[in-house]
Amino acid sequence: MAKYFIGLMSGTSMDAVDAVLVDLSSLRPHIISTTSTSIPYDLKERLLKLNLEQFIELSELAKADYQIAKLSADTVYHLIKKTTITIKDIIAIGSHGQTIYHQPKADPPSSIQIGDPNLIAEQTQITTVADFRRRDIACGGEGAPLVPAFHRHFFHSKKEIRTIVNIGGMANITALSTNLNAPIKGFDTGPGNVLMDYWCQQQQNKSYDENGDWASSGQINHNLLESFLNDPYFTTPPPKSTGRELFNENWLNKKIKTNPLLAPEDIQATLCELTAQSITHAIEHYAPETQQTIICGGGVHNKVLMERLHTLNPHPVSSSEDFGIHPDWVEAVAFAWLAQQTIHRQPGNLPSSTGASHPAILGGVYYA
Known part of the structure; x- marks a missing residue:
């Protein structure tokens, strides 16, 4: 029934x-x-x-x-x-x-x-x-995050160690073991789409960077990226969660002021890299045995972001659609x-x- x-x-x-x-x-x-x-x-x-x-x-x-x-x-x-x-x-x-x-x-x-x-x-x-x-x-x-219990219910596998990454405004991961009863780590890794969306709205008058096309036209600025990643949140151990209270336009604008001559598209490329690297850092440190990463949320439609996640991670990175549920x-x-x-x-x-x-x-x- x-x-x-x-x-x-x-x-x-x-x-x-x-x-x-x-x-x-x-x-x-x-x-x-x-x-x-x-x-x-x-x-x-x-x-x-x-x-x-x-x-x-x-x-x-x-x-x-x-x-x-x-x-x-x-x-x-x-x-x-x-x-x-x-x-x-x-x-x-x-x-x-x-x-x-x-x-x-x-x-x-x-x-x-x-x-x-x-x-x-x-x-x-x-x-x-x-x-x-x-x-x-x-x-x-x-x-x-509250989604890890559902991630375990839907995505658990006895055959491979999976990490589920949800990329919405913020990004979070759920590290699943092949043992259904093992403790599960799940936490917010930092900004997902929120800062990229804000910057695109400000500079392009668009609600988001479709396919990551604008980011692909820029170059990653490593000084700015280092400034982003120096935020204490990224090295704070889980359990942890975050939101717009921390990662918002005020946070971004303060960082940009230290690099005032950057082209807008370079900032967008660097924000995309921030999301990719902060997710990868979380997997490396808290789910190092991962054999398959499954991506859901709006970030899966950002081709540049997905390409970077493929490049940065040594294991397969796939959309949740490949596992029976559309990422949206x-x-x-x-x-x-x-x-x-x-x-x-x-x-x-x-x-x-x-x-x-x-x-x-x-x-x-x-x-x-």
Whole structure:
């Protein structure tokens, strides 16, 4: 019997709400339908303001919370409309929400995702699971990354040692062993697409560098690259997680000021190399026995980045599509799966990845 769940994901890039309808009745999730709704420019600007400014107006927070929830509910409507499946057939929605604050090392530690699940549940009439990260933080963890448990479920192999790399706004890795019961390392390696996207928007008036074409026209500046890689985050041992709170336009602009004569395309090429090298460094130091690296997330479409990962790593580097799941939908499927874990009262975090004191059932359930 089919077990239908919906996963909603809006990542650090703040470009869209991704939605996937998936059947989780077997070990291998079966994707039924997908859709993506772009986040309007004015809402993205509001989200960035909430994310970057030290002091915010509660009215702005309330507006963004409502707008993301409304956009999510509308996205679910369009997702279901593409199928013959009815609302009553769907067990739950797993909604990640939009992160506006992630400081697990602060006092007090916290991670805040907005997109009111009450509104999503009410407008879709589907039970909604949300606010996944804060329970892990309450257990002493980072609240991120949460996808390693799903990566183990979907990508584990008894025959080869695999490392899963998700390249969204930030990049994270999951180092899998052939032993299903072995502790799993998973952590954020640093910026994925976020700085490349920002620089492309500023200099090219484009939302992202399609195929990495602009980066390919530039030259890597090794002085600037060294300045990037000197950030203490890259040598901090896991468990660790990061976001726009650290790797943002202010961080980048301070680095660029020390190299003011660089051509914009050279900076883009160097940012691409930063992502490639920080991922590779993480694999070399924390997953040195890797036999296969599997890439998912939007970064897989950056040909220059993928070429560099192929060159820098001694083992095969492949897209998750080669293993049965399109790279654009892995995270959304993961949150559908996490919703199932919560509905079934099963843990969704991996303490060996997040640093939590114990496995925990994640999120809150908002009934239809």
